[in-house]
Amino acid sequence: MLKAEVLIDRDFAVGATDPRLFGAFVEHLGRCVYGGLFEPGHPEADERGFRRDVMALVKELAPTIMRYPGGNFVSGYNWEDGVGPVENRPRRLDLAWFSTEPNTFGTNEFIDWCREAGIEPMLAVNLGTRGADAARHYLEYCNHPSGTALSDLRRSHGWEQPHDVKFWCLGNEMDGPWQMERKTATEYARIATETAKMMKWTDKTVELAVCGSSARNMPTFGEWEYTVLDHTFDHVEFISLHTYFNNYAHDTAAFLASPDLMDSFIDEVVAIADAVAAKRRSSKRIMLSFDEWNVWYRTRGKGEGRAKPGWPEAPQILEEIYTMEDALTFGGACISLLNHADRVKSACLAQLVNAIAPIMTETGGPAWRQTIFHPFAQMSNLGRGNVLRSKVNSPTYSARYYDPRGAEELYYPMPEVPYVKVASVHNEDDKTLTLFVLNRHLDESITLDLDARGFNDLTLDHALELRHDDLQITNTKDAPDTVSPVALDGVQVQGGRVQATLAPASWNVIRLKTQN
Incomplete structure (x- = not known):
């Protein structure tokens, strides 16, 4: 044998796992929200429309922080559409997933859902079609106690106490040609810098994550990270990483090996971040937020697996059905994240329900665990402490x-x-x-x-x-x-x-x- x-x-530890290492991701994508965690009228729904069967599985999964509302969705999202009386909220065409967004679930509902689940909220601001002004207004609405137009607007909507959201993402995948108002590294770095300044002037307690490359295989990987951090270094605490594992080649051995590339990706981004620090002779260390990661490839191509014609509401898209093989590769990624606990201080499994998710539901029916549910639940519940x-x-x-x-x-x-x-x-x-x-x-x-x-x-x-x-x-x-x-x-x-x-x-x- x-x-x-x-x-x-x-006595030889890599570092302590940060509670935020065990996070996940909720995006307005397919049936992640509507028909997933939120389904008014479902037999298991509470008075707010939150599915209690899904909530029970989420608590078993034990994510610690939740990224919202996107993802690609955020680059065209007006946060104002998702607050206030539900009957007054506009229906919009969502260009990220070619769906109709009803906005019946928005920021305040998300915060309530997080509180019910015992999860820290992580919010992303739109740096695609919008910019720094909308971002600082969003922050003021969420975090300022009272006495201003936006904080009092929140209170008039029924949320007297501030949401006190501490972790904010400055846009999403702004290097990607699929993104609304894609930007060059310099264009993004400038708007991210000014947004970070204004957000921290509004609430100095927040922590900010700047966008890294959408993936390690992007043509501008490395150059993007250096340029963005060279501009934003003094204003942010995190840089994001995204990766999705695939078995397009139908090579199981290679597929199971692929999490080792995640280790290389992390090491490379750490080196770039530290090079920017060295240029400044700074002791500050930028931490990593691996805020999208999962196995995803069967539903990743173009066509009806990714979008459906006719601008449907909550279409059944990106519903990856996970195998035992996928769970093994997924477990390897869990190990990679743990073994970089010194610098990866936040991570988000993408996503939570139905769309590339560990939890599946039938609209109007039951909820169940996918194969990848188990390695994540074990990592989150048992992986707290010093990684040796x-x-x-x-x-x-x-x-x-x-x-x-x-x-x-x-x-x-x-x-x-x-x-x-x-x-x-x-x-x-x-x-x-x-x-x-x-x-x-x-x-x-x-x-x-x-x-x-x-x-x-x-x-x-x-x-x-x-x-x-x-x-x-x-x-x-x-x-x-x-x-x-x-x-x-x-x-x-x-x-x-x-x-x-x-x-x-x-x-x-x-x-x-x-x-x-």
Whole structure:
């Protein structure tokens, strides 16, 4: 049997996981809002129209921060359309998803939903069709206590207390040709700088994220980040990253290897941000907000998978049905995020319900967990604490990952991909050590032999594996638990050593208790 040796040390940590690392994303896209988390008249809806069955699954998933209202949608969004009496709100054509937006769910409803779910709200401002003036007015409406036209307008709408939203995104993917009023790096950097200044003059307590490249494969990646941060460095705390994993090439081994490119992406953006800091001889460090990430490719092309004719309301689009294979790649991305906890301080799974989401619903019917639900819920619920540096000695394999870029075909050679990918999280408060382990070998089990130095008194709390013989199996409305965690048997713990047998193509979580 193949063997992977892992060494961790209690005193050698990457960094502490920020609570915002475990976030998600709600956009006015397809059935994410309407027919997803918000469906007045549904048997499970409360008096505000919030689906209680969806809310229960969200609380189980345990996201900590929620990005809203977009995404591409925000680049054409007038925030004023979504506040005030519902009967007076305008219906608009949404050019992001070629839908009709009824605006019956807006900022105040979103804030109420977040409060009900126990989630921090993250808001994005429109720097596509609008600019700094609308952004600072939006902030004033949300955060100023009272005594001004906009704060008193909020109070007249029924929200007496300020929303106190602390995290704001300065636009979305402004380098993308699909974006409304796309900008060059310099054009975006200038408007982002002025917007940041005015927003912080309005509320000095807010934290701001500036747009990075829409993806690592954008032609201007790197140059975009440097230019934008060179302008905005003194005014923002975060730069955003977006990535979506695909298996267009129908190469499972390469697909499971692709989260390692997420590690490279993070390292490159950190280097660029620190180069801007070095130019200024500044000790300030820009943190990373990975505010869009997921597996997404089956519904990503043009046509009715992405948009439907006739400007429908809440169309059934981008409803990616996730497989066991997808859950494995997704788990690898969870490990990548954890292992960069020193600089990735915020992240948002895109999205939450129905559209490329861990939760699926039937309009008027039930809600259920997709396969990717489980790795995220385990990461969020069990991944709080200090991430320890993991030295992994694992057998490796070669892969060639395909990533489309316009009409070009772009392949990333990956010559040495370790079959075993690991993240280790030590929580001193609840005296736990949690191991998140992915076995990417498609045919063979691998013995994990982990030496946890500084932990001489470990005991097993529980161990779970997520796997299925059929990597293309999915969870459905009629069989919602086909892919679910089950007990991982045979885990042996003695002192500070842990041994386990990892099944082929499996995601594993081993929770250990410490005595000190």
